[in-house]
Amino acid sequence: MNYTHTELWLIILALGVGTFVIRFSFLGILGDRQLPPWLLRHLRYTAVAILPAMVTPLILWPQATGGQMDPVRIAAAAAALGVGLWTKNAIWAIVAGMGSLWGLGWLLG
Missing domain, CATH: 1.20.5 (Single alpha-helices involved in coiled-coils or other helix-helix interfaces)
Structure with a gap:
C-alpha cells in the first residue's frame, strides 16, 4: 500500500x-x-495474561524461521516455564529461558 x-x-x-x-x-x-474490590482482584491478572499472549506467537511461529516451529525455542520456553513454576521468580525464569535458547542454539546450530 x-x-x-x-x-x-x-x-x-x-x-x-x-x-x-x-x-x-x-x-x-x-x-x-475507588475501584470495587472485585475489579481490583481481576486487574491483578492483567500482566499475567498479556505477557504469554505476546510471547506465544514468537515461540510457535517465529519470524526468524519463516513461521516454522523451532524445537530450540520450544525447549527454551519449556525451560523458562519449568524454572518459573519451580522458583516462582520471573527473573530466574527469564535467565533460564534465555540461557537455554542460547545454549541449545549454539549446540544444535
Whole structure:
C-alpha cells in the first residue's frame, strides 16, 4: 500500500488520538475513584495474561524461521516455564529461558 504524506500523517494522528482516548477513559475518568474490590482482584491478572499472549506467537511461529516451529525455542520456553513454576521468580525464569535458547542454539546450530 502506498499512502500520500497527508494520508500517513492523518493515520498517525488518528492512532494517537485513539490511544489517548483509550488511556484517558481508564486513567482520566476513573483515576481518582475507588475501584470495587472485585475489579481490583481481576486487574491483578492483567500482566499475567498479556505477557504469554505476546510471547506465544514468537515461540510457535517465529519470524526468524519463516513461521516454522523451532524445537530450540520450544525447549527454551519449556525451560523458562519449568524454572518459573519451580522458583516462582520471573527473573530466574527469564535467565533460564534465555540461557537455554542460547545454549541449545549454539549446540544444535
